[in-house]
Amino acid sequence: MAKKEKISFKKYLKWFWGIFLGGFTLILLLFFLASIGVFGALPTFQQLENPQNNLATEVISIDGKTLGKYATENRTPIHYRELPQNLVNALVATEDERFYEHSGIDFQGTARAVLKPGSGGASTITQQLAKNLFNNGGSRNILVRITQKMKEWVVAVKLERQYTKQEIIAMYLNTQDFIFNAVGIRSAARIYFGKEAKDLDVQESAILVAMLKNPRQYNPHRKISKRKSLRRRNVVFSQMAKNEFLTTQEKDSLQKLPLKINYTPESHSDGSATYFRAHLKKMLNQWVKKNPKPDGKKYNIYSDGLKVYVTIDSRMQKYAEEAVNRHMSNLQSYFFKEQKKNKTAPFYDLEKDQIKRIYERAKKKSDRYKRLKSAKKSTKEINKIFDTKTKMKVFSWKGDIDTIMTPNDSIKYYKHFLRSGLLSIEPQTGHIKAWVGGVNNKYFMYDAVAQQVRQVGSTFKPFVYATAINQLKISPCDEYPNTPYTIPKGKYGIPEEWTPKNSEEKYGNMLSLKEGLANSVNTMSARLIDMVSPGNVARLAKSAGIESDVPANPSIALGAVELSLYEMVSAYSTFANKGLRVSPMILTRIEDKNGTVLEEFIPETKEVLSEESAYVVLDLLKGVTQSGSGARLHSTYAKPKYVTGHPYNFTNPIGGKTGTTQNQSDGWFMGIVPNLVTGVWTGGEDRAIHFKGISKGQGASMSLPSWALYMKKCYANKALKISKEDFEKPETLNININCDKKEAKEEEKGDDLEDGLDF
Secondary structure, eight states, X not given: OHXXXXXXXXXXXXXXXXXXHXXXXXXXXXXXXXXXXXXXXXXXXXXHHSOOOOBOEEEEOTTSOEEEEEOSSOXXXXXXXXXXXXXXXXXXXXXXXXXXXXXXXXXXHHHHHHHSTTSOSOOSHHHHHHXXXXXXXXXXXXXXXXXXXXXXXXXXXXXXXXXXXXXXXXXXXXXXXXXXXXXXXXXXXXXXXXXXXXXXXXXXXXXXXXXXXXXXXXXXXSGGGHHHHHHHHHHHHXXXXXXXXXXXXXXXXXXXXXXXXXXXXXXXXXXXXXXXXXXXXXXXHHHHHHSOOTTSOOOOTTTBOOEEXXXXXXXXXXXXXXXXXXXXXXXXXXXXXXHTTOTTTTBSSOOHXXXXXXXXXXXXXXXXXXXXXXXTOOHHHHHHHHTSOEEEEEOOTTOOEEEEEOHHHHHHHHHTSOEEEEEEEETTTTEEEEEEOOSOTTTOOSOTTTTOOEEOGGGGHXXXXXXXXXXXXXXXXXXXXXXXXXXXXXXXXXXXXBOOOOGGGXXXXXXXXXXXXXXXXXXXXXXXXXXXXXXXXXXXXXXXXXXXXXXXXXXXXXXXXXXXXXXXXXXXXXXXXXXXXXXXXXXXXXXXXXXXXEEEOOOOEEEOSOHHHHHHHHHHHHHHHHHSTTGGGGOOSXXXXXXXXXXXXXXXXXXXXXEEOGGXXXXXXEEEETTEEEEEEEEOSSTTBSOSSXXXXXXXXXXXXXXXXXXXXXXXXXXXXXXXXXXXXXXXXXXXXXXXXXOOOOHHHXXXXXXXXOO
C-alpha cells in the first residue's frame, strides 16, 4: 500500500514539474516570439529613444506664461526634475510599490491582467508606460490579451534597459490621459489646479494619482464622481503612509480635508487671449507652409510640440480682459433697459423688411445653417429646423444659461449684445501686449481687433492734423475761423459741394488747432484737409500703418473710412514713437520640441513723420484729455453709473482721441502714453444696433472706460513699468506749442461733446 502511494506521489510530482516547466517554457517561447515580432512589430531602438507622441504646440507669453496650446492631444512633456517629490511618492506607493526593485515585470500582475480582464492591466509603471507608448489598447479576447501582454513585457524590459527609473516615471506621467483635454501631468496640473506640476501640493498630487486607476470614474471635476474621487484620494494617502512617505498623523489629517480643485479648462475658446490665439493659429498655418522640416515634411502645429514665443504679456492680457468685461457687463445692462422701450429692438431707424433681411443674413452665416446646407437639406427643411425649439446653452453676463429656444430666437437674442475689442501695442518695439477681440470667444467668435472693419469717426482726424503739421509746419496755436467751410463740386473729384456741419452746429469765434482737435470741430478738419489735399492725408495714413483702402476723398477728414482696430492702434503708435513706424509683431521666435530655434522675428521700421511733427501731434492729443472729449480721464467728479469706474483721476500726461460715428453706431477711444498705445472699439454687430442718445453712445462713454480700467490695472503693477512721464520733447522744436490763449478746462464741456459725422 505504501509502495502504491509512493508511485502515485512520484506520478503527481512528474505532472507538477511537467506543467510547471511546460508553462515556463511556453512563457519563454511566447516571450521569444514576441521579441522577434511574431505578434506584431515592436518599436525599434530609435523609436524607444524618440517615442512618437502627439505633442501640443505651446504658446508662451513674453513673461514666460503658457497662454494656450494647439493640439490633437493637449500634451506638453516635462522632465523628472519638474515633478514634486510628493507626486512621485504618491505614484510609486499606489501604482507600483516595488518599482525601484524590479526590472519592469511583475509576474503576478501580468497573470491577473490575462485571466481577469478589467482587473487593472499591467501592474508595473514600466508596463503601463509600454502600453501607453506602443500598444493599441486592451481586448476581452484572452489570446489577444496574452500576445499584448507579451509585447508589453518585451517593451518594458527594453525600456528599463534604455531609461533610468526617473525617466520612466516622467515618461509615464507625460503619457497619461486625465480627460477634459488634460493629456500628461503638466496639462492635468494646469487644468485641474491652475498651476504648474512642480507646484502641486500633496493633496493635489494624491488626487491626480487617484485618477490613474480610471480618470473618468475618479474625476474630481465630474459631479457624479466626486465622492469616488475623494475615497480614492484617501486610499492614496493610506498607501503613502503604508510605504512611510507620510506619518499616520499626516495621513489622518489629510484624509479629513475636503476635495478641492481649481478647474481651469484649456481649449481654443477657454483661457486667456482666445481671440489672439485664433489669429496666431492662422499665422502659424501659413508659416509651416513656407518652413518645412529638414526632411522636407511640413511641421504639424497640433502634434510636433513647437514652442511659440509671443509678445503678449499675460498680466496685461488679464487686465485687458477684466477691464473690457467689467465695463461691457455694466454698459450692456443699460442697453437692455433702453431696448425694453424700443419697438424695433435692438435696431433703430429700420423698417420691418430691413430687419427681416438682417436676421436672414445672420441665419445664413450661422454654422448650423452651413451644416444643414452641406447635408443637402432643402430650404423648407432648414426653415423648419430654425423654427423648432431645441436645448441650447446661451451666453449671459451672469454666466451660461441652459435654455430651450428656436435657432431663430437665439439669433435675435444675440443681436441684443454689444461687442467690444481692445488692442495694446508697445510703440518702440511694435510688440502687441494685449489683444481682446470680443467679450466671449465661445459665443462671439468674430474678432473685433483684426477681422472687423468699422467706420472710425473722429479718431481719424489726427492724421489730417499730422499731415498739415508735417507739410506746412503750422502750429497748434494757429487760429482759423470756426465757420462753415465748403469744398466745391468737382474738387478732388467729388460730385457735389461738401460743407460738413459741426456738432450741434456751433459756430463763431476763432479757434486754434489745439481747440479744434480737442473739441473735434468738423469745420477745422475740413479746412485742414483742403489745405493739404485728401490724397496726402491718405498717403500719410497708409505710411503710418493703415493697410485698408483709404479713399482720397475730403470726407475722410471726419472719419468716413472703415478700418480695423489693429490698423488704428498700429498707426497711432507712430505718433508715440517719434514719427517712426515699427510694424506690429506678435511672434518673437519659434522653437522645435528640442528647443532648436527655427526662426526669430524682427519688426520692420520706417520713418513716417519728423520727430518734431510727431511731438506736436502728441501735444494736440494731450489737449483732448485735458479739455476735450477725453477730459474725464483727469476728472475727480463722479459721472453717471454707465461710465464704469469713473472718476479715474489720472494725473499723468495722456494723449487721446474719442470717436463716435453717425447715430452712435461705433464708439472709439485711442489712448497714448510714452510706451504704450491702446485702442478700444465698442458697438453693435450691425450699425443699426446702438444707443439712442449721444450721452451713452459716444466713444467717451462706450470705449474710454475700458481703456481707463485697463490702464489703472497696468499702472498698479509696477513691474510692468508703464510710463507716467510726459512725452520726450525733441532737442529741436521750431513749431510753437505754447499757446497764450487760455485753454478751456471745464470738464462738463469735454464730457458732453459729440464728435459724430453729419454729411
